Amino acid sequence: DIQMTQSPSTLSASVGDRVTITCRASQSINNWLAWYQQIPGKAPKLLIYQASTLQSGVPSRFSGSGSGTEFNLTISSLQRDDFATYYCQHWDTFGQGTKLEIK
Amino acid sequence: QVQLQQWGAGLLKPSETLALTCAVYGGSFSGNYWSWIRQPPGKGLEWIGEINHGGSTNYNASLRSRVIISVDTSKNQFSLRLSSVTAADTAVYYCARRVAAAYNFDSWGQGTLVTVSS
Numbered sequence: 001d002i003q004m005t006q007s008p009s010t011l012s013a014s015v016g017d018r019v020t021i022t023c024r025a026s027q028s029i030n031n032w033l034a035w036y037q038q039i040p041g042k043a044p045k046l047l048i049y050q051a052s053t054l055q056s057g058v059p060s061r062f063s064g065s066g067s068g069t070e071f072n073l074t075i076s077s078l079q080r081d082d083f084a085t086y087y088c089q090h091w092d093t094f095g096q097g098t099k100l101e102i103k
Numbered sequence: 104q105v106q107l108q109q110w111g112a113g114l115l116k117p118s119e120t121l122a123l124t125c126a127v128y129g130g131s132f133s134g135n136y137w138s139w140i141r142q143p144p145g146k147g148l149e150w151i152g153e154i155n156h157g158g159s160t161n162y163n164a165s166l167r168s169r170v171i172i173s174v175d176t177s178k179n180q181f182s183l184r185l186s187s188v189t190a191a192d193t194a195v196y197y198c199a200r201r202v203a204a205a206y207n208f209d210s211w212g213q214g215t216l217v218t219v220s221s
Contacts, residue, residue, distance in 0.1 A: 034207035043197055043211035044148065055209065087148060091206045092163065094148040 002026050004088055006095035012103040013078055021073045021098045023088035028068045035064055035073045036087045038097075044087060048073065105130030109198045109212040111183075115219050121185040125198030125212050126178070132156055136201040137181040138208060139172060141194040149194075153201060154181055188219045 003026040013019050023033065031051040036044035046055045048064035051071055061076040075082055083102050088095040111123035125137070138153040152162035154172045162170050171184045185192060195216050199208040 032206045036208075043199075043214050044208075045211075046207055046209050049205065049207040049209075089148075089207065092150040092161075094150070097147050 002029060002090060002093055004090055004093050004095040006086075006088055006098050008098060009096065010099045010101060012101045014103045015078050015080060017078045019075050019078060019100065021086055021088075021100075023066075023071045023073070023095050025069045025071075025090060029090045031067045032090055033064075033066070033071045034089045035062075036089065037082075038085045038087065040084075047086075105200060105210045107198050107200065107210055107212040109196075109215055111196075111215055111217070113216055113218060115188050115217065117189055117219060117221055118187055119219075121188050121192065121196075121217055122182065123196055123198070123215055123217075124180055124182045126180045127200070128179070130200075130210075132176060132179045134203050136161075136203060137172075137174065138199045138201055139183045140197045140199055140208070142197070142214075143191075143194040151183065151185075151196075155203070188217075190219050193217065193219050 005024045007022050033051045035048040037047050038044040047058050047062050052064045063074045065072050083100050086098045106128045107125050109125040133156040136153045136155050139151040142148050152172050154160045154174050156176050160172050169186045174181045195214045197214050198212040200210040201208050
């Protein structure tokens with residue numbers, strides 16, 4: 001089974017900061033990697049698929065990169081609405097999540 | 104724009120069977136996979152399984168012995184049954200769409216909190 005590991009588990013940042021979250025797969029998954037944002041009490045929202053394709057309606061400050069086993073989600077300039085938990089996902093496996101907190 | 108609306112019992116006793124249904128509005132019911140995903144309180148996401156319009160299923164190996172996912176194409180609905188529940192099955196359960204040939208979930212239901220308690 002493929003394991004997905006995110007880092008860090010928690011990230012403290014300020015409005016306007018640029019942040020990056022990393023997801024590593026235990027074996028190559030080509031570019032079959034998606035990123036989700038989850039606000040407490042809400043369903044996850046698809047942000048990026050196939051590692052770097054922005055889902056329709058998602059702000060361009062979100063971007064994804066990587067292939068093979070290492071992937072990044074970058075938020076170029078944090079807005080208040082971005083403080084949430086982020087998950088990576090490949091097929092039937094999700095990463096453990098990264099909680100983005102206000103510093 | 105596809106919308107998923109789910110419902111089912113929210114409080115169960117140990118050993119009972121969890122039953123949830125998800126209705127799909129808009130978009131195409133065929134050509135997609137329809138999944139169930141759960142999230143225990145304060146924890147991460149766990150994929151339970153999926154079904155397509157033809158009834159072909161895939162299940163999480165750790166839950167396979169207790170899970171049945173079924174589809175009613177006449178109503179554009181799919182359902183989850185999880186038998187012999189325990190407190191460890193307490194979670195928010197989501198239905199979601201996976202576009203065929205993609206590995207991601209692009210539309211989600213609102214979630215249903217299912218609590219297992221004696």
